[in-house]
Amino acid sequence: MNKQLEQPIPQGKYLPALRHADVVYTSGMTPRKAGELMYSGKIKSGAPIESHREAVRLSTLNALAAATSCLKEGEHLSAVLQLNVFLNTEPDFILHPAVADYASELLIEKLGPGSIGSRAAIGVASLPSDATAEISLIAKVR
Template identity: 30%
Template structure:
């Protein structure tokens, strides 16, 4: 049976994918007390990743769509951390977004809005969070965006 968050995701036409396995010597998340620290998630869906550099290959809308995909993948990791019950999520505390962009690109916040807006749309006030949005000269595999997150859960 789905809880309120998964019901809301379904209303938005979103189903959480299987949580991605780590690509190197790290874990996808670490739980410390009631906080879940989720490793950076890439804009992957159905085996495809959004590749490119903002300000050269991609525009803000494409970057925001990639950031939304990262947010969906973050929630997939949180669901695993919560033992399959996403309703244990109490708060999205902070997102840190990295945008693969040209030196003159200045709209990193608009790109990461794709993740922030999605979190609030899907989770309501639970999704409101602190945030950083920074430029990166390059990201793994040439992806457009990578986002990590900090989440508060209940036991």
């Protein structure tokens, strides 16, 4: 896992990630670069889910960057124990798992097969700054 990921900038009074023993907990990460929101708005029913791929991937990269900032030299993330994918959706949207798969796919690319434990894909009425997606994770350090 590359420790050179761009570190997310907190949007409030919290830490991007916190480590306890060999477990790292991240705060919710939205699709931002250098603190600037790159993807906003609701995920609409009937719209191609592929149009939200990059928002989910960027949010996931931010969560990974936050988690890796807690690592010491020679350590890496060995597994995601819990992945939470929050999606800013219209009430009748039902393809949450398919959109959440973009987060899972990125984590598998970075951490390897079998690296994803449990996952929740949750549609919400709104997210901070009207972000399209927010990702938080709990990861095991090796």
